[in-house]
Amino acid sequence: MPAQPLPDFSTSVRLKYVKLGYQYLVNHFLTLLLIPMIATCVLELVRRGPEELISVYNSLDLDVIHILCSSFVIIFVLTVYYMSRPRPVYLVDYACFKPAPSCRVPFATFMEHTSMICEDPKSVQFQTRILERSGLGEETCLPPANHYIPPNPTMEAARAEAQLVIFSAIDDLIKKTGLQPKHIDILVVNCSLFSPTPSLSAMIVNKYKLRSNIKSFNLSGMGCSAGLLSIDLARDLLQVLPGSNALVISTEIITPNFYKGNRRDMLLPNCLFRMGAAAILLSNRRRDATRAKYRLLHVVRTHKGADDRAYRCVYQEEDSDGHCGISLSKDLMAIAGDALKSNITTIGPLVLPMSEQLLFFFTLVGRKLINPTLRPYIPDFKQAFEHFCIHAGGRAVIDELQKSLQLSAEHVEASRMTLHRFGNTSSSSLWYELNYIESKGRMKRGDRVWQIGFGSGFKCNSAVWKCLRTVKTPVDGPWAECIHRYPVDIPEIVKL
Amino acid sequence: MEFLATLTTLLLLFSLLLICKYYYLKIHSHCYLIDYACFKPASDRQITTQTSGEIIERNKTLGLSEYKFLLKVIVNSGIGEETYGPRNIIEGREDSPTFDDAMLEMDEFLNVSVGDLFAKTKISPSDVDVLVLNISMFSPAPSLTSRIVQRHKMREDVKTYNLSGMGCSASLISVDLVRNIFKSGKKTLALVVTSESISPNWYSGNDKSMMLGNCLFRSGGCVMLLTNNPSMRARAKLSLKCLVRTHIGGNDDAYNCAIQKEDDVGRVGFHLSKGLPKAAVRAFAENLQHLAPKILPYRELALYMYRSIKQLIVKPKDASNSAMARINFKSRVDHFCLHTGGSAVIDAVGRALGLSKYDVEPARMTLHRWGNTSASSLWYVLGYMEAKRRLRKGDRVLMISFGAGFKCNSCLWEVNADLRDADVWEDCIKNYPPQTLVNPYLEKYGWVNEDTEETFNRAQRMESLRR
Numbered sequence: 001m002p003a004q005p006l007p008d009f010s011t012s013v014r015l016k017y018v019k020l021g022y023q024y025l026v027n028h029f030l031t032l033l034l035i036p037m038i039a040t041c042v043l044e045l046v047r048r049g050p051e052e053l054i055s056v057y058n059s060l061d062l063d064v065i066h067i068l069c070s071s072f073v074i075i076f077v078l079t080v081y082y083m084s085r086p087r088p089v090y091l092v093d094y095a096c097f098k099p100a101p102s103c104r105v106p107f108a109t110f111m112e113h114t115s116m117i118c119e120d121p122k123s124v125q126f127q128t129r130i131l132e133r134s135g136l137g138e139e140t141c142l143p144p145a146n147h148y149i150p151p152n153p154t155m156e157a158a159r160a161e162a163q164l165v166i167f168s169a170i171d172d173l174i175k176k177t178g179l180q181p182k183h184i185d186i187l188v189v190n191c192s193l194f195s196p197t198p199s200l201s202a203m204i205v206n207k208y209k210l211r212s213n214i215k216s217f218n219l220s221g222m223g224c225s226a227g228l229l230s231i232d233l234a235r236d237l238l239q240v241l242p243g244s245n246a247l248v249i250s251t252e253i254i255t256p257n258f259y260k261g262n263r264r265d266m267l268l269p270n271c272l273f274r275m276g277a278a279a280i281l282l283s284n285r286r287r288d289a290t291r292a293k294y295r296l297l298h299v300v301r302t303h304k305g306a307d308d309r310a311y312r313c314v315y316q317e318e319d320s321d322g323h324c325g326i327s328l329s330k331d332l333m334a335i336a337g338d339a340l341k342s343n344i345t346t347i348g349p350l351v352l353p354m355s356e357q358l359l360f361f362f363t364l365v366g367r368k369l370i371n372p373t374l375r376p377y378i379p380d381f382k383q384a385f386e387h388f389c390i391h392a393g394g395r396a397v398i399d400e401l402q403k404s405l406q407l408s409a410e411h412v413e414a415s416r417m418t419l420h421r422f423g424n425t426s427s428s429s430l431w432y433e434l435n436y437i438e439s440k441g442r443m444k445r446g447d448r449v450w451q452i453g454f455g456s457g458f459k460c461n462s463a464v465w466k467c468l469r470t471v472k473t474p475v476d477g478p479w480a481e482c483i484h485r486y487p488v489d490i491p492e493i494v495k496l
Numbered sequence: 497m498e499f500l501a502t503l504t505t506l507l508l509l510f511s512l513l514l515i516c517k518y519y520y521l522k523i524h525s526h527c528y529l530i531d532y533a534c535f536k537p538a539s540d541r542q543i544t545t546q547t548s549g550e551i552i553e554r555n556k557t558l559g560l561s562e563y564k565f566l567l568k569v570i571v572n573s574g575i576g577e578e579t580y581g582p583r584n585i586i587e588g589r590e591d592s593p594t595f596d597d598a599m600l601e602m603d604e605f606l607n608v609s610v611g612d613l614f615a616k617t618k619i620s621p622s623d624v625d626v627l628v629l630n631i632s633m634f635s636p637a638p639s640l641t642s643r644i645v646q647r648h649k650m651r652e653d654v655k656t657y658n659l660s661g662m663g664c665s666a667s668l669i670s671v672d673l674v675r676n677i678f679k680s681g682k683k684t685l686a687l688v689v690t691s692e693s694i695s696p697n698w699y700s701g702n703d704k705s706m707m708l709g710n711c712l713f714r715s716g717g718c719v720m721l722l723t724n725n726p727s728m729r730a731r732a733k734l735s736l737k738c739l740v741r742t743h744i745g746g747n748d749d750a751y752n753c754a755i756q757k758e759d760d761v762g763r764v765g766f767h768l769s770k771g772l773p774k775a776a777v778r779a780f781a782e783n784l785q786h787l788a789p790k791i792l793p794y795r796e797l798a799l800y801m802y803r804s805i806k807q808l809i810v811k812p813k814d815a816s817n818s819a820m821a822r823i824n825f826k827s828r829v830d831h832f833c834l835h836t837g838g839s840a841v842i843d844a845v846g847r848a849l850g851l852s853k854y855d856v857e858p859a860r861m862t863l864h865r866w867g868n869t870s871a872s873s874l875w876y877v878l879g880y881m882e883a884k885r886r887l888r889k890g891d892r893v894l895m896i897s898f899g900a901g902f903k904c905n906s907c908l909w910e911v912n913a914d915l916r917d918a919d920v921w922e923d924c925i926k927n928y929p930p931q932t933l934v935n936p937y938l939e940k941y942g943w944v945n946e947d948t949e950e951t952f953n954r955a956q957r958m959e960s961l962r963r
Contacts, residue, residue, distance in 0.1 A: 077507045081510075081511075084518060154762065195661040196661055197900050198662075198902075199663075205743055209746035213742065215676075218662055220660035221637050221638065236677050303654055305646045316636045317596075456637045456642070459642075
C-alpha cells in the first residue's frame, strides 16, 4: 500500500522531462543540426593541412579586380538589404502621472461621499459591495472636481484635470529623456470620454509650443484598449517617416463622467475608474537604439464589433432619468474571453516558439481528422513571454485571464497591484503595470513583455515588447515611494 | 571560379529582388479616391427663415442688441433657406438635448450614407481594412467607428480610428492618416467618414461670440472610399498628389480663437473670437509656404523669388504681403475647394489667392445650399463642381480647410476621368448660381435695424412674425 503513490510521482516526473526535452529539441533544431556540420567541416580542414589550403587558394587565380568586384557586390547587397528592412520602433522611455496624496479617495471618503450624493440607499449599498470586492486599495485618486459634494463636472474642471495629468506626465518624460518639444514629429493622444474642441492634442501643442508641421491625431471614444491602438498608429506613421519620433499620450479624464443615477450596471465605473495618464516616447532613429528601453515587436488588434452582444457590452447611454453613464453588461467576461481567443489566434504564430506551435498544430489536426473530443491545446504563453501586463479593468478580468492563459500569481502580480494602488486608470494602466515590473527589478535585457488591453467596441489589442537594456532599480516613477510595500495580499472581500 | 560567379549572380539576383520590392512599395503608396457620397438629410429637417425666427424667439435671454447681431450675422452669412438642422432643434428641444438626440442625428447620417456608398461602388463592407471617422463634437463609447463595424459586420482585423475634437479641418486629417497607412505598401481599402454633431452643441445663452456657431453650423456629412491598390485606379475618381498640414496651436491667440468653453453663467458653447481672421491668415500663409514648392512649377517659384527680392530692394517695408499675393496658384490648379466657414472666409481666401468669381462660385453656392457643414463642407463643394461638369480628366483640385486649434490643412487632387455624378446636388443644380441674391432674412427681419431700445416691443414683434 505505501508503495502505490510512488509510480504516479515518477511517471509525472518522467513526463516533465520528456516535455522539456521535446521543447529543447524543437526550439534549438537548427543549432543542433548545424553544430555537427560545422564540426565535420573543421575536422576536414584540419585534416587537409595548411599547405593544401594555400594551394587551393592560389588555384583560384584571384586578382585585384575580382576581389574588388566581389567586395563591391557584397557591400551593395548588404546595403540594399539593410535599407529595405522595416524600421524598428523603439520605446525610448515613458512616464506615468503620479497623483498627489491630496487627491486620494480612501474607502471611507468614497462611502461618505456616495451616501451624501446618492438618494437611493440601495445604490449606496450596491456600491459598497462593489468596492469591497473590487481589489482597489485606499490610495487610488480621483480628480479635484470629484471631491466636491456633489461633484462639479464643468468643462473647465475637465480641462484642468486633463492639464494636470497630461502635463505632469509629459514634464516627467522630458526630464527623463531630455526630449526637446520642438523635435516631436508625431503626436497621438487618446482619451475616451472627454473630447473638447480644440482637441487635447491641440492643448499639448499649445502648451509645449510644438512645431507647426506636427502630425497630430486625437483619438476618442475608443475605450480602455485605446493605448495600444495609439501605439499601433504611431508605429504605422514611424514606418513611413524616417528619422522621427512620436509622443503618445494615453489617459482617461474622470471629471465629466460621474454617473448621477441609480442603475446598477452604470454605477460600476464610478467605483472602479480612477485618475491616471501615461506619456510614451517612441522613435525610429538608429541613434536611439542604444538608449531605448524596449523595441516594439508586434501589435495585434481584434475588433469584435460585428457581434451585437459584443458591441453592446460596454455601452454609453442615458438612463430613464436622463443621466448619462456607461453600462457594463453581465456577459462582459465571456465576451472578453472570446475576444482574447481571437487575438491569441493571430498573435500565437508570431510569438510562440516552434515547439508550442507544433503541439497546437498537431492537436488541431488530431481534433479535426482523428478524434473531435480531444481537448484543445492551450499554448503555453509563459514560454513566449517573461512578463504579462493585463489591463487592470477589474478583479474579474484579471482572474479570468489568469485562468485562461494558465498564468501563475507572479505573472499577474503587476496587474493586481496596479489595480490596488491606482485603480482602473483605463488605457494608461498597462504603463503603470510595466513600471511596477521595472521597479521590482524584474526587467532584464532580452525579456519579452505582452501587454493586453480590452475596451469598448468590443476590442482586444495586444502589444509585444522586447527589453533592450536591464532596468536598474530604484526606478523613478509613480511606484517610487511605495514599491517596498508591495506586493500586498488583497483579500477577497474587504469589510467596510 | 564558377563558384564565385554563381555566388555573384545569386547576390545580384537577390539585390534585384529587393529593388523590385522597393518599386512595388512605391507604386502601392499612392492614394486613390474611388468614390464619395455626401449626405442629404430628410426634407423635414430644413431650416427656413420661419424656423430660424422660431428658434431665436424661444431663447428668452436675448434682447434687442442680440437680435441685431444675429440678423447681421445671418444676413451676411450667405446661407440660404434649404440648409438642414438636427431634429431636436427643429422640434423645439434645443435647450435640453439628450444623448439619444445626438445618437439619432448620427444614425440618420451613418445608416444612409455608408450603405449608399457601398451600393454605389459595389464594394463589400468586409473588404474594408481601415476605417477612420472624424466627428468633432460628439464622441460616445463605444466609438462611432464601432457602430459602423457593428452595423456593417466588418472584419475582426479592421483598423479603426475615431478622431474627435479636431475641428472643421478634420476630414483632411483623416485623409492624411489613411495616406500614411497606405505608404506601407500593403494593398489596403479605407473608408473615411466625416461629419459634425450639432444636436448636443446648441448654445442657449446670450454671449455673442458663442451665438455665431448656432447661426452657421448645419447638418451634413460625407463618406468616401480610398485605396492604394493600383488595379482600382481605373475606377477611381481622384488621385491624391500632396497634402500639407499646418498647426499653429503654439501661439496662444491662435489656440484660443476657436474654443469650446463655458460662458459666464456656465453654459457650454463654441467661442469664436475676434482674433480668428488673424489666426486664419497666419495659418494659411504658413500652409501655402509649404504647399507652393510641392505643387507649383519651378518657373513660377523662380518668378516669385525674383519678385520678392526685387520688392525687398525697392520697397523693403511691406514686402511679404503683396509678394504672397503674387503667387499664381491658378497656373497649376484648375479648381479650388474652399472651406465654407462663412462668406467672409471664402472672400478672404479668394482674394489672397487671386481667384475670380467663377473660382469661388462652388464654395459660395455650397454655403448657400448647405450652410457650414464643418469638416464635410469640402466634399459638398467638390460635388458642386462635379454636378456642373467642371471636372475633366487631368484637372487639379486644391482643397483648403481651416479648423479649431488653429489648423490649416490643404491637399491637391488630380482628376482621373471626366466626372459627371451629381449626387446630392442633382435636384437643385439647375437653380445655381441663383439669379437674385436678395437675402430672405433681411426681408423678413429687417425691422430690427429700424427699432431702438425704446421702440422695441418684443411681444408685438414676435406676434407680427407669426402672422
